[in-house]
Amino acid sequence: xxxxxxxxxxxxxxxxxxxxxxxxxxxxxxxxxxxxxxxxxxxxxxxxxxxxxxxxxxxxxxxxxxxxxxxxxxxxxxxxxxxxxxxxxxxxxxxxxxxxxxxxxxxxxxxxxxxxxxxxxxxxxxxxxxxxxxxxxxxxxxxxxxxxxxxxxxxxxxxxxxxxxxxxxxxxxxxxxxxxxxxxxxxxxxxxxxxxxxxxxxxxxxxxxxxxxxxxxxxxxxxxxxxxxxxxxxxxxxxxxxxxxxxxxxxxxxxxxxxxxxxxxxxxxxxxxxxxxxxxxxxxxxxxxxxxxxxxxxxxxxxxxxx
Numbered sequence: 001x002x003x004x005x006x007x008x009x010x011x012x013x014x015x016x017x018x019x020x021x022x023x024x025x026x027x028x029x030x031x032x033x034x035x036x037x038x039x040x041x042x043x044x045x046x047x048x049x050x051x052x053x054x055x056x057x058x059x060x061x062x063x064x065x066x067x068x069x070x071x072x073x074x075x076x077x078x079x080x081x082x083x084x085x086x087x088x089x090x091x092x093x094x095x096x097x098x099x100x101x102x103x104x105x106x107x108x109x110x111x112x113x114x115x116x117x118x119x120x121x122x123x124x125x126x127x128x129x130x131x132x133x134x135x136x137x138x139x140x141x142x143x144x145x146x147x148x149x150x151x152x153x154x155x156x157x158x159x160x161x162x163x164x165x166x167x168x169x170x171x172x173x174x175x176x177x178x179x180x181x182x183x184x185x186x187x188x189x190x191x192x193x194x195x196x197x198x199x200x201x202x203x204x205x206x207x208x209x210x211x212x213x214x215x216x217x218x219x220x221x222x223x224x225x226x227x228x229x230x231x232x233x234x235x236x237x238x239x240x241x242x243x244x245x246x247x248x249x250x251x252x253x254x255x256x257x258x259x260x261x262x263x264x265x266x267x268x269x270x271x272x273x274x275x276x277x278x279x280x281x282x283x284x285x286x287x288x289x290x291x292x293x294x295x296x297x298x299x300x301x302x303x304x305x306x307x
Contacts, residue, residue, distance in 0.1 A: 005138065005154040006035045014039040015152075016100050016109045018093075019064070021057040021175035026064070027163040028112040028155055030172055033068055041071045041104050045096045047089055048078040050177070057175050073100055086185050087268055091293045094265060098145015109144075113153045116160045119210035120190045122217075128270040134221070135214025143265030159207065227252055228259045239305040242281060254278065257304075261291070264306035268292045280304060 017032065019025040019042050032040060042065040046058045058074050065072035077092045097109055118135045125134045142151050155163065167174060198206040233244045233256045240260050245253050257277055261269055269292070276289045280299045289297040297306055 003031075003035075003154075005152065006031065009037075009152075011036050011038070013108065014041065014104065014106045016041050016043050016097065016104065016106050018043050018045075018097070018109065018111045019061050020044065020177070021061045021064075022177055023164050023167060023174040024112040024114055024155070024160065026172065026174040027158075027167050028110060029064070029068075030167070030170070031154075032110070038070075041073060041100065041106060043097065043100045043109075044072070044074040045093055046074065046076040047092070048076055057177070060175055071104070073103065075099075086187065087292060090268075094142075094144040094293075096145070097149060098147045101144065101147050101149050107148065108150045108152065110152050110154065112155055114155045114158045114160055114163060115207050115211050116191065116195075118156050118214055119195065119207040120187055122210040122214045123190055123194065124186060125270070128268075134217055135211070137218065137221075141263070143263065156211075224255050225259070228256050231256055234260070235303065237303075237305075239303040242299070242302050242304055245281060245304075253281075257281075260304075261297075261306065264295065266291050266293060266295060266306070277304075 015032075015037065017025075017029055017040050019029050021044070029040070029042065042061060044058055044061040046054045048054055050057075055076075058076070062072050062074065075096055077096070101107055101109070113136055122135045136153055136156065138153050138156055140151050141148055143149075144151075195206045202209075231244070231248055231252055233241055233248065235241050240256065245256060248256065254274065258269070258274055261273065261277060266273065273291060277291075277297045279285050280287070280289060280297060281304075285299070287299050291297055291306070295306055297304060
């Protein structure tokens with residue numbers, strides 16, 4: 001199995017590790033330890049969705065960190081389940097990790113997203129009209145809680161069953177979150193309904209097909225990222241220069257705006273959000289546009305920025 005990041009990464013650096021207590025994040029933590037990483041800060045956010053069970057998860061993760069002599073930090077967020085729960089939870093996690101990065105003076109965060117997560121991301125991004133066959137990057141700088149953090153996902157090549165088999169072979173345990181099986185969120189329904197149906201219809205492994213699409217999309221994103229850098233549409237203060245943007249071909253102009261929004265950490269970034277910001281470039285366009293996560297796009301003095 002692909003362990004390229006583990007073999008190349010520095011053991012002397014400190015890393016934040018997001019650990020929910022589930023199989024995926026426990027496998028990530030145990031792999032790090034097995035491969036000689038010791039400067040780890042275990043970060044656990046209790047979403048408060050399952051009452052006593054959620055608090056028990058937090059204690060379990062704290063005990064796991066203590067058993068290995070690792071630093072541990074946790075917070076509790078009281079968020080109701082229901083409409084927009086995924087977006088609210090993502091925003092809460094980003095803010096939490098931003099605070100962790102500040103407290104531990106650590107701009108590196110390891111997350112346990114795997115191949116199924118990647119497939120769900122590609123499928124959902126296609127359905128909501130995102131920027132091409134977009135998946136999660138193995139390494140990406142993101143804005144979280146007002147801080148720039150390098151987000152690293154070493155397990156994208158692993159499948160969920162492989163991670164559980166890895167844990168079982170070592171007699172390692174994890175916590176099960178019963179809400180993951182409930183049809184209460186988009187991710188859950190894609191995982192338990194859409195992907196199995198696609199496999200039944202096509203007779204093929206949908207996860208493999210979608211992760212391959214993500215790899216091809218990533219290659220195109222590399223070309224696009226180079227073009228965005230060459231376009232030099234960002235000023236020294238990190239704002240988009242509208243005059244420069246308007247001189248670019250339309251496709252490159254959109255790519256520059258999308259890159260700016262993505263770098264700013266805008267959650268659930270799709271066609272609708274991109275079009276609202278693109279409208280700011282038009283004559284008489286709005287000076288301000290609301291974006292997910294409580295952020296705003298501002299236009300003033302020939303510049304556009306996110307705050």
